[in-house]
Amino acid sequence: MPRTYQDRALAFYTNKLGFEVHTDQPYGGGWSWIELTIPGAQTRLVLTQPSGDSEPSKPRLVLVADDVEATYEELKSKGVEFAQPPKQAPWGMNALFKDSEGNLLLLGTA
Secondary structure: OOHHHHHHHHHHHHHHOOOEEEEEEEEEOOEEEEEEEOOOOOOEEEEOOOOOOOOOOOOOEEEEOOOHHHHHHHHHHOOOEEEEEEEEEOOEEEEEEEOOOOOEEEEEOO
16 A cells, blocks of 8 residues: 555654644545655755655755754664765755655755
């Protein structure tokens, strides 16, 4: 059943990253339209059906943190898998981690 993917992703983004459910409505074909919000922000993230042309080596989402190293430690303590620990780049500190479905995400400074 397709919803299994969305349920894993929903658990990851809410339980580990602290996002909140804004909308979770049936969408068709066993999928749901799930919108998540980031506490204190107007931004919404939609957990959608994966496409067949995904490229797992590129980050799918960039999250900005005031303190990348502290956020890294917090997320790591929650079991988040990091592909790259924090490192300094010319544009700022950054780290790479994976979500529940293996999508690569970048955690960086603004």
